[in-house]
Amino acid sequence: MNIYVCIKQVPDTEAVLNIKEGKFINEENIKWIISPYDEIVLEFALQLKEKNSDFKVTLITVGPPRAESTIRSGLAMGAENAIHIEASDYLDHKTIAKALAQALKNEGDFGVIFTGKQAIDDDASLTHIYLAQSLEIPVVTNVIGFQMEAEKVIVEREIDQGAREKIEMSIPCVIAATKGINDVNEPRYATLMGIMKAKKIPIKKISIQDLGIEGATPTVTTEKLEAPPEKPSGRIIEGEVTESIKELVRLLKDEAKVL
Amino acid sequence: MSNVGVYIELRGDEFKKANREALGLARSSGKDVYAIIFARDISAYENEFKGIPKVIQIKNENLTYQPDVYAATIANIMKEHQLNDLLGVASAQGKDLFPRIAANTDGSIINDCIAVDFDNHTVKKPVYAGKLISTFKLSGEFRIITIRPNVFPVKEKGSDNQPEVIETGIVKVEEKLKIIDVIKSETKKVDLTEAEIIISGGRGMKAKENFKILQEVAEVLNAGVGASRAAVDSDYATPDMQVGQTGKVVNPKLYIACGISGAIQHFVGMKTSKVIVAINKDPEAPIFKKANYGIVADLFKAVPLLKEELQKIL
Numbered sequence: 095m096n097i098y099v100c101i102k103q104v105p106d107t108e109a110v111l112n113i114k115e116g117k118f119i120n121e122e123n124i125k126w127i128i129s130p131y132d133e134i135v136l137e138f139a140l141q142l143k144e145k146n147s148d149f150k151v152t153l154i155t156v157g158p159p160r161a162e163s164t165i166r167s168g169l170a171m172g173a174e175n176a177i178h179i180e181a182s183d184y185l186d187h188k189t190i191a192k193a194l195a196q197a198l199k200n201e202g203d204f205g206v207i208f209t210g211k212q213a214i215d216d217d218a219s220l221t222h223i224y225l226a227q228s229l230e231i232p233v234v235t236n237v238i239g240f241q242m243e244a245e246k247v248i249v250e251r252e253i254d255q256g257a258r259e260k261i262e263m264s265i266p267c268v269i270a271a272t273k274g275i276n277d278v279n280e281p282r283y284a285t286l287m288g289i290m291k292a293k294k295i296p297i298k299k300i301s302i303q304d305l306g307i308e309g310a311t312p313t314v315t316t317e318k319l320e321a322p323p324e325k326p327s328g329r330i331i332e333g334e335v336t337e338s339i340k341e342l343v344r345l346l347k348d349e350a351k352v353l
Numbered sequence: 354m355s356n357v358g359v360y361i362e363l364r365g366d367e368f369k370k371a372n373r374e375a376l377g378l379a380r381s382s383g384k385d386v387y388a389i390i391f392a393r394d395i396s397a398y399e400n401e402f403k404g405i406p407k408v409i410q411i412k413n414e415n416l417t418y419q420p421d422v423y424a425a426t427i428a429n430i431m432k433e434h435q436l437n438d439l440l441g442v443a444s445a446q447g448k449d450l451f452p453r454i455a456a457n458t459d460g461s462i463i464n465d466c467i468a469v470d471f472d473n474h475t476v477k478k479p480v481y482a483g484k485l486i487s488t489f490k491l492s493g494e495f496r497i498i499t500i501r502p503n504v505f506p507v508k509e510k511g512s513d514n515q516p517e518v519i520e521t522g523i524v525k526v527e528e529k530l531k532i533i534d535v536i537k538s539e540t541k542k543v544d545l546t547e548a549e550i551i552i553s554g555g556r557g558m559k560a561k562e563n564f565k566i567l568q569e570v571a572e573v574l575n576a577g578v579g580a581s582r583a584a585v586d587s588d589y590a591t592p593d594m595q596v597g598q599t600g601k602v603v604n605p606k607l608y609i610a611c612g613i614s615g616a617i618q619h620f621v622g623m624k625t626s627k628v629i630v631a632i633n634k635d636p637e638a639p640i641f642k643k644a645n646y647g648i649v650a651d652l653f654k655a656v657p658l659l660k661e662e663l664q665k666i667l
């Protein structure tokens with residue numbers, strides 16, 4: 095089966111972000127990484143492949159030329175193939191999803207398509223739904239458990255209060271995974287050999303124009319990007335712990351009024 | 354004429370508190386508000402709907418959530434009643450359902466909003482894990498918005514006017530997936546993303562059993578119990594308890610961090626908490642720079658004391 099993992103390149107979680115022209119981030123000096131949920135689900139896909147020798151794991155990404163470094167990291171972890179749909183940045187989610195869908199259709203034979211539950215740049219939680227819509231296949235969000243049987247998959251999706259919905263659907267399908275899917279919490283480190291091998295894997299490059307994605311005007315546009323208001327820096331409540339806890343409770347009740 | 358719809362999310366029969374926030378926000382628009390609810394009987398929610406002009410009640414045999422059916426039904430209702438703005442909660446269900454509604458109506462959507470301007474069709478939401486705030490403009494006929502819990506004020510009890518109830522049925526579409534079971538968690542947990550108070554433990558908790566002391570405080574406060582990733586990775590806590598970049602983003606009015614150093618990936622998951630308290634034995638721990646109140650102490654001393662003090666006043 096052909097497994098696809100959709101990965102998005104995002105700024106490193108520790109990156110300090112500066113705003114450019116009021117609505118973009120300044121990309122200078124930013125380190126780019128695979129969005130963490132995508133990295134976890136890639137790890138999971140690779141584990142599936144290790145158990146099923148006829149599975150093939152292909153990475154697919156929509157992004158500017160710099161996204162290639164992220165694809166290489168994914169290949170170094172052990173994916174076998176990669177598709178890079180080259181586009182300018184700042185595409186809306188529907189367009190990204192349409193591009194992914196069209197490229198997958200062109201590939202022809204796809205089975206399970208994995209995505210993260212959200213990309214950690216704009217935390218949209220949208221692309222997987224639009225992708226499934228374009229492909230007219232089922233999609234489940236927030237997936238924490240996954241099992242495959244003949245022509246179908248059974249997944250568990252995390253809902254409120256630690257409860258789970260158990261869901262059955264046919265293949266092909268889109269699975270938007272959260273951290274901890276089948277207890278996978280950590281991506282593997284790429285080995286030196288993996289990195290060397292990844293350098294030699296050809297990445298299939300497609301320009302978004304070639305996919306014939308019409309240039310519909312996006313329905314959502316960014317008007318402004320700003321820093322959130324600063325929190326006043328905190329106060330240490332001094333004193334012996336019995337006293338300081340008493341004082342804390344008083345402050346929470348009378349000053350902060352949160353009790 | 355343009356109206357605002359509010360999707361009411363039930364947990365079993367329970368009316369989620371965040372619905373009141375969505376209803377409150379909808380009312381602030383000055384437009385006619387339509388609450389949309391899937392339920393056989395809504396008499397238990399009479400008080401919640403006071404002062405809301407219209408309630409659309411969808412009677413359905415199957416009481417479990419059906420993503421495609423719900424999305425198609427709501428999309429239909431939006432068109433029929435000119436609900437050009439639709440509000441809901443950015444919960445697990447909201448984030449599953451609302452994008453599907455957007456896909457169905459060809460509407461514009463933003464999840465997890467912290468401000469909504471109904472006249473200019475703009476919303477604000479935290480991006481880059483809350484490091485920045487983005488203002489988005491939603492265009493097109495239908496604007497679909499999920500709101501972050503605990504941000505908007507709850508609907509005040511309005512007039513005693515009872516709403517007009519419009520009964521309808523589901524739109525029958527082929528459901529591409531089948532929910533075959535709902536597995537409850539063994540212990541009834543307060544949902545972190547909606548909790549008003551959270552007490553979290555980190556690596557400083559030292560062992561799984563020690564989370565019991567947090568649980569005890571949580572019981573006094575009716576709070577949720579969270580954890581840092583280090584605590585989850587060390588198996589002191591379960592993954593659904595993780596707060597942060599790759600865990601849950603929470604937004605309580607009070608967040609108490611115990612034995613957590615305050616790494617950026619943890620901080621971004623809880624930074625919008627109204628009040629942050631840190632209990633840590635290391636006075637240099639970065640968490641103290643971010644907390645409103647800090648206690649430098651051994652948590653194994655401080656937490657039981659905290660419980661005692663809280664019991665006195667609650």
Ligand SMILES: Cc1cc2nc3c(=O)[nH]c(=O)nc-3n(C[C@H](O)[C@H](O)[C@H](O)COP(=O)(O)OP(=O)(O)OC[C@H]3O[C@@H](n4cnc5c(N)ncnc54)[C@H](O)[C@@H]3O)c2cc1C
Nearest residue numbers: 555556557581582583597598599600612614618619634652
């Ligand atoms: C891509 C990525 C994603 C991540 N996502 C997350 C995430 O979602 N959530 C998250 O939390 N982390 C996340 N992390 C990890 C994060 O960087 C930190 O490693 C983690 O938050 C540290 O957890 P901690 O504060 O519990 O542990 P530590 O940093 O080890 O801190 C333990 C603290 O406990 C204190 N302590 C010890 N004993 C006591 C005692 N008896 N009494 C009082 N205080 C005591 C110590 O002084 C110390 O400050 C992520 C990292 C990466 C790279």
Ligand SMILES: Nc1ncnc2c1ncn2[C@@H]1O[C@H](COP(=O)(O)O)[C@@H](O)[C@H]1O
Nearest residue numbers: 100155156209210212213218219220221
């Ligand atoms: N540009 C992209 N290229 C490939 N996959 C993407 C892209 N954007 C989003 N995705 C996938 O869709 C998921 C949800 O992203 P988002 O809707 O942006 O929160 C991500 O976790 C990725 O798996």
